[in-house]
Amino acid sequence: MNYPNGIKKTSHNQKKLEINYKNRGMTLESDINISNEYYRDIDKAFIYKKPTPIKITKVDYPSRDKTVIKEAFFTVPSTTDYNGIYKGKYIDFEAKETKSKTAFALTNIHPHQIKHIENIYNHNGIAFLLIRFTSLNETYLLTAEKFINYLKVTEKKSIPIKYFKENAYLIKDGYKPRIDYLKIIDNLIGGI
Amino acid sequence: MNYPNGIKKTSHNQKKLEINYKNRGMTLESDINISNEYYRDIDKAFIYKKPTPIKITKVDYPSRDKTVIKEAFFTVPSTTDYNGIYKGKYIDFEAKETKSKTAFALTNIHPHQIKHIENIYNHNGIAFLLIRFTSLNETYLLTAEKFINYLKVTEKKSIPIKYFKENAYLIKDGYKPRIDYLKIIDNLIGGI
Numbered sequence: 001m002n003y004p005n006g007i008k009k010t011s012h013n014q015k016k017l018e019i020n021y022k023n024r025g026m027t028l029e030s031d032i033n034i035s036n037e038y039y040r041d042i043d044k045a046f047i048y049k050k051p052t053p054i055k056i057t058k059v060d061y062p063s064r065d066k067t068v069i070k071e072a073f074f075t076v077p078s079t080t081d082y083n084g085i086y087k088g089k090y091i092d093f094e095a096k097e098t099k100s101k102t103a104f105a106l107t108n109i110h111p112h113q114i115k116h117i118e119n120i121y122n123h124n125g126i127a128f129l130l131i132r133f134t135s136l137n138e139t140y141l142l143t144a145e146k147f148i149n150y151l152k153v154t155e156k157k158s159i160p161i162k163y164f165k166e167n168a169y170l171i172k173d174g175y176k177p178r179i180d181y182l183k184i185i186d187n188l189i190g191g192i
Numbered sequence: 193m194n195y196p197n198g199i200k201k202t203s204h205n206q207k208k209l210e211i212n213y214k215n216r217g218m219t220l221e222s223d224i225n226i227s228n229e230y231y232r233d234i235d236k237a238f239i240y241k242k243p244t245p246i247k248i249t250k251v252d253y254p255s256r257d258k259t260v261i262k263e264a265f266f267t268v269p270s271t272t273d274y275n276g277i278y279k280g281k282y283i284d285f286e287a288k289e290t291k292s293k294t295a296f297a298l299t300n301i302h303p304h305q306i307k308h309i310e311n312i313y314n315h316n317g318i319a320f321l322l323i324r325f326t327s328l329n330e331t332y333l334l335t336a337e338k339f340i341n342y343l344k345v346t347e348k349k350s351i352p353i354k355y356f357k358e359n360a361y362l363i364k365d366g367y368k369p370r371i372d373y374l375k376i377i378d379n380l381i382g383g384i
Binding site: 048068119123 | 246
């Protein structure tokens with residue numbers, strides 16, 4: 001193919017384009033946001049990402065109807081990132097990516113968040129983790145039950161990929177929705 | 193009573209103190225936050241206020257482990273302020289104060305929020321409004337059902353206090369919790 005000014009696309013460039021197309025620069029977060037939007041569009045579930053918690057320390061009022069935050073800091077979240085309703089039930093999860101090919105470091109989940117996941121599980125909510133191993137291009141759903149069980153029996157600071165392979169559910173990438181995690185939840189909670 | 197330096201407390205000052213004590217400077221929001229903390233402490237329900245949604249436009253990294261937000265703006269919320277789990281069920285509500293003695297202006301609730309409340313109601317979640325008439329010192333719980341019914345039959349831009357008196361539940365101020373809105377929910381959902 002000929003380009004303007006006689007520039008020819010090299011195979012090197014094409015390779016780059018392919019990679020970009022394949023991954024689409026999509027993070028787990030944007031995949032989940034798009035999937036949640038789809039679930040809302042088809043009236044299946046209403047699940048949202050919570051706003052990022054921040055502490056506002058300086059605010060400006062340049063005009064009557066405008067407020068500008070001039071200084072704020074990110075704060076440690078006390079709960080998980082996503083929650084909502086599915087079939088009348090409360091659903092709650094945390095999503096994390098890791099570059100590691102061998103394990104998910106537990107430092108990625110704050111102690112407050114672990115306690116929160118336990119609370120939701122104990123109160124019969126649907127709670128889980130969505131963990132993406134970006135280098136493996138694998139995304140797993142690990143239920144609160146399996147997560148808590150693991151924490152009870154280990155002293156390790158991470159969850160090995162083996163534990164995911166044996167105890168979590170691999171989510172295949174799809175089109176609509178991008179990651180159909182509710183399909184797994186359907187199988188887990190049965191015919192509600 | 194004699195004060196140091198011979199200062200005598202006037203009855204005018206005392207009146208002020210009484211007023212401060214009675215209202216304790218508590219907003220509906222802080223009452224709800226304290227009540228939710230209590231519900232969590234006694235392991236009854238896990239309900240949180242969502243962080244305020246903002247759009248971050250400038251960020252500074254003065255040192256490696258510190259991030260400062262230098263410019264951000266408040267954005268219109270697409271959902272309500274509070275949600276969580278109670279008895280395995282999804283619970284969701286919006287809380288607002290009004291100084292009016294006669295009506296609650298519907299401009300206080302964004303169209304997105306109304307749609308959200310409808311969605312939660314249609315999916316068998318527990319959804320409602322907590323409205324405080326500060327001048328009357330009265331706080332009402334108005335269920336999503338009664339709220340939606342009102343919107344269907346009216347062209348008005350506000351909900352008159354009469355509608356609250358006849359269709360909503362008056363919540364008496366308490367000590368622990370400050371406002372026991374789950375007591376009303378218990379009566380509504382029956383012996384789950």
